[in-house]
Amino acid sequence: VLLTSSNSQTDYYNQSQAALSAALELKSDSVLVHYLLGTLYQRMGDLNSSRRMYEKAAELAEDCLEVNYAFANVLYLQGNYEEAQDIASEMLDIFPGNLKLLKLLSQVATKWGNYALAESYINQVLQQEPENSQFLLLRVEVLIDQSNYVKAVSLLDIYSRVDKVSKDCLLLRSRIQNEWNKNPVAAAA
Secondary structure: OHHHHOOOOOOOHHHHHHHHHHHHHHOOOOHHHHHHHHHHHHHHOOHHHHHHHHHHHHHHOOOOHHHHHHHHHHHHHHOOHHHHHHHHHHHHHHOOOOHHHHHHHHHHHHHHOOHHHHHHHHHHHHHHOOOOHHHHHHHHHHHHHOOOHHHHHHHHHHHHHHOOOOHHHHHHHHHHHHHHHHOHHHHHO
16 A cells, blocks of 8 residues: 555565565466556666566556556656657547546657647646646647747746746746747747
């Protein structure tokens, strides 16, 4: 229970690893044991071992949302954006509108530089959670990366009505000013 719910407590890692390794020896085709070991390794910062465990769990449970989400997420954390995109997209086909998948796909597409796809996923997240400031700011980042400064400033103005002293908002605003001033054509628009 601690493994899936506690992000701060770490004193149980060694005991959990020993118990899960013993369970894996008893039942090597257990989806749950592979999934929990993947979660443990991810918490320990060992993304390679985490990936191996999640990958095996995903092989054993191809249509399981939690397992495949965890696998795609660790791939994203490792910078394997294409593979993460493929897995998460397949799961989104099975579980349309799933918010966790849409959020992950938004982040993957943004990091991968596929801004049109990122904007599509971000918009779907914001339709389900209109007050989600993290994804509103992610949309602003995408607009800045696309040099669409006018829309980006408009969204930041809307955001600043809610949170006038947000560090992220102020950093994005200064980034816009910096990049916009480098482009005389966009600055004149």
